[in-house]
Amino acid sequence: MSIKDLFGQDLEVINLGLKSFHSDLKTQGVKSVHVNWKPKAGGKKNMLNLLSKINKVKKL
Amino acid sequence: MIEIIEKANKEALEIIQSGQPTLVGLGLAKEVIPGMEEDLFLHAGPPITWEKMSGPLRGGVMAGLMYEGLASSPEEAAEYAASGKLRFDPCHHHDAVGPMAGIVTPRMPVWIIENTAYGNKAYCTLNEGLGKVLRMGAYGPEVIKHLQWMETVLYPVLKETIEIHGPIDLKTMIAQAVQMGDEVHNRNKAATSLFIREIAPSILKTSFSNEEKIAVLEFLHSNDHTFLNLSMPAAKATLEPVGKVKHSTIVYTMARNGTEFGIRVAALGERWFTAPAEIIDGLYFPGFSMEDANPDVGDSCITETLGIGGFSMATAPAIVQFVGGTPKDAVRYTTSMYEITTEESRAYKLPPMNFRGSPTGIDIRKVIETQVLPIINTGIAHKEAGVGQVGAGIVRPPMACFEQALEAYVNLLEDEGLLEE
Numbered sequence: 029m030s031i032k033d034l035f036g037q038d039l040e041v042i043n044l045g046l047k048s049f050h051s052d053l054k055t056q057g058v059k060s061v062h063v064n065w066k067p068k069a070g071g072k073k074n075m076l077n078l079l080s081k082i083n084k085v086k087k088l
Numbered sequence: 089m090i091e092i093i094e095k096a097n098k099e100a101l102e103i104i105q106s107g108q109p110t111l112v113g114l115g116l117a118k119e120v121i122p123g124m125e126e127d128l129f130l131h132a133g134p135p136i137t138w139e140k141m142s143g144p145l146r147g148g149v150m151a152g153l154m155y156e157g158l159a160s161s162p163e164e165a166a167e168y169a170a171s172g173k174l175r176f177d178p179c180h181h182h183d184a185v186g187p188m189a190g191i192v193t194p195r196m197p198v199w200i201i202e203n204t205a206y207g208n209k210a211y212c213t214l215n216e217g218l219g220k221v222l223r224m225g226a227y228g229p230e231v232i233k234h235l236q237w238m239e240t241v242l243y244p245v246l247k248e249t250i251e252i253h254g255p256i257d258l259k260t261m262i263a264q265a266v267q268m269g270d271e272v273h274n275r276n277k278a279a280t281s282l283f284i285r286e287i288a289p290s291i292l293k294t295s296f297s298n299e300e301k302i303a304v305l306e307f308l309h310s311n312d313h314t315f316l317n318l319s320m321p322a323a324k325a326t327l328e329p330v331g332k333v334k335h336s337t338i339v340y341t342m343a344r345n346g347t348e349f350g351i352r353v354a355a356l357g358e359r360w361f362t363a364p365a366e367i368i369d370g371l372y373f374p375g376f377s378m379e380d381a382n383p384d385v386g387d388s389c390i391t392e393t394l395g396i397g398g399f400s401m402a403t404a405p406a407i408v409q410f411v412g413g414t415p416k417d418a419v420r421y422t423t424s425m426y427e428i429t430t431e432e433s434r435a436y437k438l439p440p441m442n443f444r445g446s447p448t449g450i451d452i453r454k455v456i457e458t459q460v461l462p463i464i465n466t467g468i469a470h471k472e473a474g475v476g477q478v479g480a481g482i483v484r485p486p487m488a489c490f491e492q493a494l495e496a497y498v499n500l501l502e503d504e505g506l507l508e509e
Contacts, residue, residue, distance in 0.1 A: 066458070066459050068457055069456050069457055069459065070459045074495075075456050075491060075494065078456075078494050078495060078498045079453065079456065079457060079494075081498050081501070081502075081507055082093070082453060082497070082498060082501070084507050084508040085091065085092055085093055085501060085506055085507060085508075086092065086506050086507070086508055087091055087092075
């Protein structure tokens, strides 16, 4: 489906990220569901590094 | 091939699921709490000095000194507390827990809870009721007089009552209460009623006068929070053996001293991971606002650590009138706690969640991964000593506690050579 076709029909939106996008669409009467999603560990590099180290724990 | 962490966490969860917290009696703190001495006061949360204590903790210590007869005025009490003659230690270092300021002094009567599945005990003072009370940092003459009544009337009557009745299974009582609209942290109406119904005949069988029996029954009846001081040590007794499970990433303590929030994680033993305690978002009593609030305080979030309290708010919709929000929020809070926990309780089933078990076993890895922090409902104390409670609300621990714990955990695995190169 081309982008042109997509916007030519009623939109049903699943929104990830900034909630304001979802709120704006709702205000305009567009069907929108906001997914409560955050990047893993909030994207904090030091925490991602620690989590990846834990994944390397030896097997018994 | 079994992964070390999963095996450890499975063991930790089995300990939680199979714990059997049982009320076995009452005693005086100095006679039953391990390591309790005449010059020692216990307090809520991680370790703290008099200099760093917030208003409610200081107020509680001052009330404790006047109750013990070591000071005759608030001024004398403050001087005594600062003199170095008195030692302070967390309740948690002595198998005990205390709501709000959590002050336990040598003469105070305490409930004795035994986890009969593992043989460990936990201790907690008797709930003082609402209004001007030591646990909220109040220290007026009425506070001391009430503590004396608790020691000379309430305690002996209840002690003999439990001796007559025999042990009481608190796990079953909590399981019933969470199906009757309590989450047994800030709502204990059903649990307190069940408890009174259980012990009332035994109160009548004691050797005390009718006046004393009536006074005890009336006091228990007047105080919906009677059961809080049983649900807390029940949770403590259930969780304490988890602290000995090597390599487990499960949290077995969350507690606040009014200045700092602290957590302890099974693999990391008795080490605290602390950060400044948060101010609580909540409903304030008339005449008070967030400006008056002390930061988060008390050991009562041991209930949330077990998966009841705020974690089970969905089952207690009426509580939102006390702590703020809507019943829908309460369901949302409980739903989100399944994101950071490991299992569902086999005992504590929540009707509004289609009888799912309460979210059980907080895993520090999940908290960091999802950035979802534990939810806690709590009372709010005034920041100045001597005032008391000013409201109730919702709060979360600082993320820094979990970040520090995760770092320490990875260091532990590295030190033990348990990580692949």
